Amino acid sequence: RNLATKTLRFGMLPADGIGHEVLPPAQRVLEELSSRKTLPKLEFIPLNAGFEYFRRAGVALPDETIEVMKNDVDGAIFGSVSSPSHKVTGYSSPIVALRKHLDLYANIRPVSTVDGKVDMVTVRENTECLYIKKEELDTLGDGSKVARATRQITQNASERIGKLAFEIALKRDKVRQSQSQCSSPHTEPSVWSIHKSNVLSVTDGLFRESIKAAHKSDERFSKVKLVEQLVDSFVYRMFREPQLFDVCVAPNLYGDIISDGAAALVGSLGVVPSINANDTFAMAEPVHGSAPDIAGKNIANPIASIRSAALMIEHMGYSEAAAGIYRAVDEVLKGDKVTPDLGGKATTTDVEEAVLRAL
Ligand code: ATP
Ligand code: MG
Secondary structure, three states: OOOOOOEEEEEEEEOOOHHHHHHHHHHHHHHHHHHOOOEEEEEEEEOOOOHHHHHHHHHOOOOOHHHHHHHHEEEEEEEOOOOOOOOOOOOOOOOHHHHHHHHOEEEEEEOOOOOOOOOOEEEEOOEEEEEHOOEEEEOOOOOOEEEEOEEEOOOOHHHHHHHHHHHHHHHHHHHHHHHHOOOOOOOOOOOEEEEHHHHHHHHHHHHHHHHHHHHOOOOHHHEEEEEEEEEEEEEEHHHHOOOHHOOEEOOHHHHHHHHHHHHHHHHHHHHHHOOEOOOOEEEEEOOOOOOOOOOOOOOOOOOHHHHHHHHHHHHHHOOHHHHHHHHHHHHHOOOOOOOHHHOOOOOOOHHHHHHHHHH
């Protein structure tokens, strides 16, 4: 990449609740790196989406936002969207729609602790499995109801997510090797293939075979150990020995569940980042929701959002800039300038300033 001439454009979609409070700190951290030429020139384009916008405009994801996201930006940061507990006519989640429109086939969520006990990332297939939403309700001969759902696992989608998992394992290993002091529990890169092929031998069987094929598809991947892990015992081990796990790749439904579980390993939703990605585009998205209970009080933890922005630029190839952000955030987490969710008294703004100083 030509750092001198290129301008990177990022779509900014705060959406709902604390999304409005945690996006500006992420933007300022990126701007700081840009002003020091660690990143190119940046432009941020505010875009509408979310439940609050739906209530004003009658649509959760306007066409204009989709157009800009598809054609005019190099990446995007999404805040958080509130999910109404009851069904609201005409409303559907803009984040799910954006993943579809942009074919963001992977959801990548790293969790780590500064003491080095946890350093894992879940790589979740994001386009199929039970979430193709082919459900039907039927009536049996005795008049009782039966509900069925179709689960789709394709070789292509599974191999694609597998290859990405191996690429990520290699990248993480490279970063660990380059650090003089590395707190990670991993000495060699590994990919854990999460499935239930002993019971679902056709669908999970295909997923399992496809991950194996992905492992063999590139000579470079032979450096990475592939480990098979049934999903139920994975959950048990994840809570008891989280230090075992490096990169965990899973079909959509298992991935959804284990990545939320993994977030519980690290203390607060306020520190867990994610990106929704394909090979050329990433949309950052902190894992937490809109947190209506604390919205508007300037106490939301901006770290999930800042780390998500770092993941996004890392995915784009700016790994040094990203590493700088991770280090700064870890330093802040070791101190006492943290928000109430981590037991501190700092405000959102205090944490932003602390991260900028640590940078
Ligand atoms: P939504 O419907 O938008 O998901 P929610 O009520 O489920 O809203 P979450 O955002 O999922 O709320 O948060 C669950 C809990 O974690 C809430 O008590 C919230 O205050 C807390 N929380 C979430 N994100 C943060 C954050 N960034 N900083 C501090 N606390 C947070
Ligand atoms: Mg929630």
